[in-house]
Amino acid sequence: MRDLSLHLLDIIQNSLAAEADKISIGITANRAKNRLSLLVLDNGKGMREKVVRQAVDPFFTTRKTRQVGLGLPLLNMNSRQAGGRLLIKSVTGRGTLVAAVFQIEHPDRPPLGDIGETITASILAGPETDYKIVLKNKNNKMRISTEEIKWQLGEVPITSFEVLTWLRGYLNDCVTAIFGGVLNEIDCRAGGNTEENT
């Protein structure tokens, strides 16, 4: 995977495969602590403890078509290579939490990537599922909820191309506002970032 947004999409696909209809996505950057964390919490069917332990093994999978499952192992590898770690907690029948931590300044940390495109892809993959996205730096926070967007859209489907392409741009503007200047790969736009000023 080239960047973190692609990992995020991959993990969200797991949540959808687990029949989640509510998925919370959190991206938190704290430059002072040199820590970037990605978080996906779903209300899917969850995994047994034994399955959670095996989830980062590339030669373990629950699907029947093939003997490998690389999504979580790749994310585990990438976070470890960037001085972080991967955490998975799951309760059967309740849901799963996947958290990947990275050192912001680590040379092997993948860039954040196109978060907007990941969310539009997730909406197309699971249009009925509600996504809550929280972007956070040390001082600022932005929340985007597809449930609210659907409510605002009324009878217009969230999957219409106009809505999705707008949403991608809107989300990426939010990413720039929160992470501009906080993550090295995202430029600070005028008035966008406040972490450095305070």
Next chain:
Amino acid sequence: MKSIAELEEIRKKTLEQIGLRKSSGKGKRIVVGMATCGIAAGARPVMNAFLEELKKRNIHDVQVTLTGCIGVCRLEPIVEVYNEDGSKVTYVKMTPQKAARVVAEHIVNGRVCSDYTITAAEKE
């Protein structure tokens, strides 16, 4: 910066177009493989190219959906186009540029881009 208030504009605009769409009946369906293999091979920008291209051409009776692994990971990104009659064309090793051509030729004009199909790739 884009604001959430723009959503109201988009809602109104889209609503008008939905009204026009109803007469055109059932359309084609584009299915993009978006499992780990597809994502790693670049399926997400391909999906986005389809969205952008369909939006640009004001096409509303086509549905874009995602699916898991289609089974031939080495040929990802894979895109299946279902025609109105239920027949299916499988495009392999897709790119955003190829996606634009599939929209122009297959979706709009009904001509299959045979050089991008799985049959063409398997002959190589």
